[in-house]
Amino acid sequence: MDFDNFKGVHFAEEINGGDCVLCDSCNADGDEVDSEGNPVYMGGGSVSDGTAYCQACFDRSVKEYGAKVLEIYDPAKSFGDNVRSARLRDTGTSDCVIRIYTFD
Numbered sequence: 001m002d003f004d005n006f007k008g009v010h011f012a013e014e015i016n017g018g019d020c021v022l023c024d025s026c027n028a029d030g031d032e033v034d035s036e037g038n039p040v041y042m043g044g045g046s047v048s049d050g051t052a053y054c055q056a057c058f059d060r061s062v063k064e065y066g067a068k069v070l071e072i073y074d075p076a077k078s079f080g081d082n083v084r085s086a087r088l089r090d091t092g093t094s095d096c097v098i099r100i101y102t103f104d
């Protein structure tokens, strides 16, 4: 969300967390691999609040809590690659960029 044009809201700082991907629910590492180098977390998805969940948390949030599905990620790609692709599409960078604002 872009807050730059809201009255009383002031941009304070931008933090670039790099290209790491963690599940917004359980903090699973989206790039974790098993002993053979295969991704542990595939697929995943996003719900209406704009978060990125690993497949298990995504399924649980939709089935058990009725979260609205915003996007279902490609099950053939790792969770990390899916989130970086979504970030690049939505923001122009695959990095995790956090913008901090202050309010009057």
Ligand SMILES: [Zn+2]
Binding pocket: 023, 024, 025, 026, 027, 028, 053, 054, 055, 056, 057, 058
């Ligand atoms: Zn998770």
